[in-house]
Amino acid sequence: MTTESPPLNYKIGNERLISVTEKAAQKLASLLEEKGQPNGALRLKVVGGGCSGLQYVMDLVEGP
Numbered sequence: 001m002t003t004e005s006p007p008l009n010y011k012i013g014n015e016r017l018i019s020v021t022e023k024a025a026q027k028l029a030s031l032l033e034e035k036g037q038p039n040g041a042l043r044l045k046v047v048g049g050g051c052s053g054l055q056y057v058m059d060l061v062e063g064p
Contacts, residue, residue, distance in 0.1 A: 037061075040061055041060075041062075042061075043061045044057070044058055045058075045059075
Protein backbone atom coordinates (compact mmCIF):
# COMPACT_ATOMS: atom_id res chain seq x y z
CA MET A 1 0.00 0.00 0.00
CA THR A 2 1.38 3.42 -0.98
CA THR A 3 0.30 6.71 0.53
CA GLU A 4 1.01 10.10 -0.93
CA SER A 5 2.01 13.04 1.20
CA PRO A 6 0.83 16.50 0.25
CA PRO A 7 3.60 18.64 -1.26
CA LEU A 8 5.48 20.84 1.16
CA ASN A 9 5.08 24.52 0.43
CA TYR A 10 8.28 26.25 1.42
CA LYS A 11 8.80 29.90 0.57
CA ILE A 12 12.47 30.73 0.68
CA GLY A 13 13.36 34.38 1.29
CA ASN A 14 9.84 35.73 1.51
CA GLU A 15 8.78 34.72 5.01
CA ARG A 16 8.29 37.01 7.94
CA LEU A 17 9.63 34.69 10.59
CA ILE A 18 10.57 37.35 13.10
CA SER A 19 9.01 40.56 14.20
CA VAL A 20 10.66 43.66 15.58
CA THR A 21 9.23 46.48 17.59
CA GLU A 22 8.76 49.89 16.02
CA LYS A 23 11.64 51.23 18.11
CA ALA A 24 13.94 48.40 16.94
CA ALA A 25 12.95 49.06 13.31
CA GLN A 26 13.79 52.75 13.75
CA LYS A 27 17.18 51.87 15.26
CA LEU A 28 17.94 49.48 12.39
CA ALA A 29 17.00 52.15 9.86
CA SER A 30 19.27 54.62 11.68
CA LEU A 31 22.20 52.18 11.75
CA LEU A 32 21.76 51.38 8.05
CA GLU A 33 21.64 55.11 7.24
CA GLU A 34 24.86 55.69 9.23
CA LYS A 35 26.49 52.83 7.34
CA GLY A 36 25.47 54.45 4.02
CA GLN A 37 23.08 51.62 3.14
CA PRO A 38 19.56 53.04 3.50
CA ASN A 39 18.16 50.13 1.46
CA GLY A 40 20.12 47.54 3.42
CA ALA A 41 18.84 44.71 5.55
CA LEU A 42 19.47 42.92 8.82
CA ARG A 43 20.78 39.41 8.18
CA LEU A 44 20.25 36.81 10.90
CA LYS A 45 22.11 33.52 10.85
CA VAL A 46 21.99 30.51 13.17
CA VAL A 47 25.19 28.46 13.25
CA GLY A 48 26.32 25.47 15.26
CA GLY A 49 28.47 26.13 18.31
CA GLY A 50 28.30 27.69 21.71
CA CYS A 51 27.18 26.15 25.00
CA SER A 52 23.65 25.36 23.79
CA GLY A 53 24.81 24.10 20.42
CA LEU A 54 23.67 27.19 18.50
CA GLN A 55 24.98 30.70 17.98
CA TYR A 56 23.01 33.58 16.54
CA VAL A 57 24.80 36.03 14.25
CA MET A 58 23.40 39.40 13.15
CA ASP A 59 24.89 41.66 10.49
CA LEU A 60 23.85 44.68 8.45
CA VAL A 61 24.15 44.00 4.72
CA GLU A 62 23.59 45.91 1.47
CA GLY A 63 20.41 44.04 0.60
CA PRO A 64 18.40 40.90 1.29
